[in-house]
Amino acid sequence: MTVYMRPGCHLCDVAREVVDAVCAELGESFVEVDIDTDPELLAAYGEEIPVTLVDGRRHDFWRVDPQRLRAALRDG
Structure with a gap:
């Protein structure tokens, strides 16, 4: 899993x-x-951070839903 971020965000x-x-x-x-x-x-992502990727595929941006993330990590 990867999280694209910016300091101070x-x-x-x-x-x-x-x-x-x-x-x-x-x-x-x-x-x-x-x-x-x-x-x-x-x-690519300057206006949408944070952006999460699961298995190299874009998953979420701005906000991370814990239930959606759990499901994606389990299914990945």
Whole structure:
């Protein structure tokens, strides 16, 4: 699982808490990527962060629903 974020982003902080809790519950891991360090990511996701990807596929943006995330990680 990957979470595209930006430092200082309130929605990113909330998303990190949800992702961290769900991943810990399911024994999964996630990687945070700062989109400001990559011009292509910034162009693709700059207005939609945080963006979550599960198995390389876009899952959610702006807000992370814990139930949807659990289902996606279990089905992935």
